[in-house]
Amino acid sequence: MPDKRTHRGPAPEDDRLFCADQIPPLRQAVEDYSWLLSRDYAQPSALKLVGDHWGLDRRQRLAVMRSACSDQQLTRRRQTQIQPTEAAGRILLVDGYNILISLEAALGGAYLFVGRDGCVRDLSGLHGTWRKVSQTLPAIELSAAAIDQISPSRVRWLLDRPVSNSGRLKTILEKFIKKDGRPWTVELHQNPDKILRQSSDLVATSDSVILDDCLQWLNFTQFALKIHPCTDRPLAIIDLQSKSIPEKPLI
Numbered sequence: 262m263p264d265k266r267t268h269r270g271p272a273p274e275d276d277r278l279f280c281a282d283q284i285p286p287l288r289q290a291v292e293d294y295s296w297l298l299s300r301d302y303a304q305p306s307a308l309k310l311v312g313d314h315w316g317l318d319r320r321q322r323l324a325v326m327r328s329a330c331s332d333q334q335l336t337r338r339r340q341t342q343i344q345p346t347e348a349a350g351r352i353l354l355v356d357g358y359n360i361l362i363s364l365e366a367a368l369g370g371a372y373l374f375v376g377r378d379g380c381v382r383d384l385s386g387l388h389g390t391w392r393k394v395s396q397t398l399p400a401i402e403l404s405a406a407a408i409d410q411i412s413p414s415r416v417r418w419l420l421d422r423p424v425s426n427s428g429r430l431k432t433i434l435e436k437f438i439k440k441d442g443r444p445w446t447v448e449l450h451q452n453p454d455k456i457l458r459q460s461s462d463l464v465a466t467s468d469s470v471i472l473d474d475c476l477q478w479l480n481f482t483q484f485a486l487k488i489h490p491c492t493d494r495p496l497a498i499i500d501l502q503s504k505s506i507p508e509k510p511l512i
Contacts, residue, residue, distance in 0.1 A: 270369040298331035328376035328501040353413035356466035357420040364400035375500040380467035390425035407485035416445040419453035
């Protein structure tokens with residue numbers, strides 16, 4: 262069936278799966294899974310082992326998988342991460358769908374997770390197509406506000422040409438650029454991941470595959486959400502970095 266969503270929010274079962282009681286076992290599962298990855302256990306079998314041990318649901322396992330990384334990956338990502346205060350005057354390559362969908366999800370009230378590397382990730386998936394939702398334009402505006410604070414010399418948004426409706430998103434972004442006169446470009450590429458992994462410019466992404474190869478990266482989604490204006494609907498961000506239990510797991 263065609264994707265008819267107009268809102269990018271939480272799945273119906275997420276309030277139960279990611280309530281306060283579920284946070285401690287999820288944190289421990291991230292730690293256990295990361296320990297196995299650090300010792301070269303195969304990802305599918307390691308995730309099944311940890312998920313079965315902690316009795317995790319499919320979406321909980323997805324959150325653990327996206328939040329974990331090996332010690333080796335963590336070390337490299339920390340070494341190549343650039344802070345927003347160091348990005349002024351740099352060329353910024355934006356992993357378009359990765360950034361936009363995470364911000365759409367955040368603004369829609371979906372659960373997001375702070376992983377072991379400090380990146381904020383959502384549980385959404387493209388599945389070969391993208392559809393404009395009610396959070397699309399606010400997410401672009403939030404991206405623009407973050408970019409303005411970073412002050413790069415130039416911004417290149419990279420989108421996956423094979424993803425359905427990429428041309429439409431390109432048009433939406435270009436209209437926004439033209440309206441505000443921003444020094445941005447929007448590019449469709451058959452394989453933007455390859456460009457992001459090989460470029461000497463600063464990359465804005467939380468895609469683990471790209472983070473493990475790129476020369477320098479910016480934790481853009483986290484930075485953008487920090488400057489998100491206060492609203493009546495707080496962001497549902499769960500920190501899975503440690504085993505400590507905060508009074509309020511949602512911040």
